[in-house]
Amino acid sequence: MAPPEAAAQAPAESTPPAAGTVLEARAVSKRFPGVVALDNVSFSLRAGETHALVGENGAGKSTLIKVLTGVYRPDEGEVRMTGQQVRFARPFEAQQAGISTIYQEVNLVPLMSVARNIFLGREPKNRFGLIDFGRMHRETTELLDGFGVHVDPRRPLHTLGIGTQQMVALARAVSVNARVVVMDEPTSSLEPREVETLFRVIAGLRGQGIAVIYVSHRMDELYRICDRVTVLRDGRHIHTGDLAELNRMRLVSMMLGRDMAEVRRSGVTGFAAGGHDAERTPVLTASGLTRRHQLQDVSLSLYGGEVLGLGGLLGSGRSETAKALAGALSLDGGELTVGGRRLRRLTSAGAIRAGISLLPEDRKAEGIIPGLSVRENIVLAAMPRLSRAGVVSRRKQDRIVEVFMKRLRIKAAGPEQKVGELSGGNQQKVLLARWLCLEPKVLLLDEPTRGIDVGAKAEVQGLIDELAGEGLAVLLISSDIEELIEGADRIVVLRGGAVAGELSGDDVGESQLLEVLADHAPVPEGKAPAAQEDPR
């Protein structure tokens, strides 16, 4: 792994060593019930290049990867390998053809040793047909040494750090003659030192003519190691080209689907123009929220009567921050103050008692219970307050449910209809009602309008406006830039789990937000993590 490293360091200068196409998707489409995950997407990968695949949630990255690696079969279009059309029935067939995938969770057997994992299914045998462990350990050591990883081949895999486990997975992939390696967010749980090792290994792969598909949301990583980039959005192919010719702003705006030239306020959201009158003292103050690999020293304040937007790209720590505020994420450090009182132990129950309610991102998994009625779903969280000695007053329930169904304009046949039968927007309102009947002081909304239709969206947005107007402190997380800008009075932008900037007053605008997202705005000193150096 010596000569072609030059290309690794300066992707701008040259096309990768061998410019032949190894893997190609032609006009691939893939539909799932109710969703078009991939719509006529083409993608091509050259031998020896490191190709970034980027896009926001639901862009179709993982679907495309699954089509390429034999997990899914495309509904339309074809996959070609070195010019030949291929049809993989199982992931293993793709692997045999030379496409290996390194998953986020390492796909090896944790209890088995490093060497056994690398040679599983193709163990070296002695002349009696029995496994030759001496040779296996020797070859494992050689292989890993080549990657700059020095590890006892007898050690059980699960005793190693995630980074080293990934190296082992990579070593296995390379030793089964992989020609294409797919890496899905490989650095998301790595220490900076491990990241360096990984990058060195990737550079080595390039030297061997192995192509890498690299999925990541970390801009600086992409610009450091990738040659070309393909951007997907909403299942469609947006752009493919040399990464060096594309500045960060352009890249981010392509991912988010906003054109810099035409930033307009068209008022398509349900938010009223103009801000709210926020109070002077914060209802909730978080300082120094820290959790390994996810949050780094996040501090923010929330005032009654305002909507605070939380901006950031996928993986920037938005949902984690909301969860931390709601006591639903165990932290390594940081503290919360609500209404002047510091919360001693951060638990969900404690946060709810303190008046903090979280509307989670995934309402199907973490929120509604589809088999229960509207009434039951609404009063669920309020049960303790509605009951005396464990007996729940039905009359009180009915009163509350009636009030909220009217106030939030929940469209259901009646309070006894099953929530699973309602539309997405109405389900979301039921969830809102559940938390509102606790009379919270702080409402944390994680993607409150995702997956609901336009009309309901505007209604939910209007509601958020109303609630803030009534003095509630609202935290709004949204990937919809328009929603964020029009809905929020102030926006705190996260990047890589740390606060990257804050926009308030007249600065709350699309171009300003995009600049902070793309890392073009000055980062507040001391807030950026060390890994976030800007390689411009």
Next chain:
Amino acid sequence: MNETTPAPVAAVPAPKKTPAPAGGGAPREEPAAETPLKQRLAELVQRQGVLAVLLAVILVASFVYPTFATLDNARGVTVQASFLAVVALGMTLVIITGGIDLSVGSVFALGGVLAAWASQWGFFTALLVPLVVCGAIGLLNGFLIARAGMAPFIVTLATLLAARGLLLALTDEGATTYLVPKDSVFAELGQGSVLGFGYPLLIALVLFGAGGVLLQRTSFGQSLFAVGGSSDAAGLMGLPVARTKILVYTLSGLLAGLAGALNAARLSSGVTIVGVGMELDAISAVVIGGTLLIGGAGSVSGTLWGVLLLAVIQNLINQIGSLNSSYQSVVSGGFLIVVVVAQRYLARSRRTT
């Protein structure tokens, strides 16, 4: 660390020229070369803990009960234990894949009756008939579990009931007893001995030796660990997950049938009431022997010690005499709990290292 890196374009080439030590994240820092002591200790306890307990029990018993440490007693205990040992060997392989085989007790009894019945036609039929039938039951177990995706617990519970029913039908609800012809070669297989150690024990030891090689030194053995450790990963690595499972249940059925046949040869008849609850004894022995009940780790040697430990405990309680022999189950149960708690504790301490 190296936060002052001016620009990556200049920074990255550095490690290339001096491959190992310098550069951003020197690989030498990898604290990997040696397995930590605590780790190895935990593994040693996991693997050889039973052996230590077994030796301690034997040592204490030898001093307290003079009749315990006699050659005669040793011969008796070991040959008694050899049938459970053979069954537990199959169970070990099954549990390593993350499964369970509840049918072995019934299959053991069925194998015995079939062997006694078939022994009238000679030695080979006496072995062949139970092996074919019990192997087929194992195959059915494996097929339903691996191909139809049913839960091992349910499938083998069903075959437990079915095999017991088949056994009752064959013997007219226990009214008919098939006898092994006296002085036949088959009877000799159960009753003969070398230096006073019965053939069943020798056969069990040979099978354990073969089982150990199969598990540790063949691709099939490795795939058992892989399937039990992470079935998804095994599939992604191209291992024949379904075939491995089918094979392992078939093996378990075969071994249970063989053990039943040996037992019939020793008793000279196909006894219908044997093997009730034997599957639980086998599972206990396997788990006490350090095999993880969730699969992915284990050894046949541990199982051998586990079986011996159970047998020694039973023998000791018989030696005490004044103690009701039912207490044997209480003691074995206690051991089982201690081992499982220890496994959990060790697993946790290992995860945090």
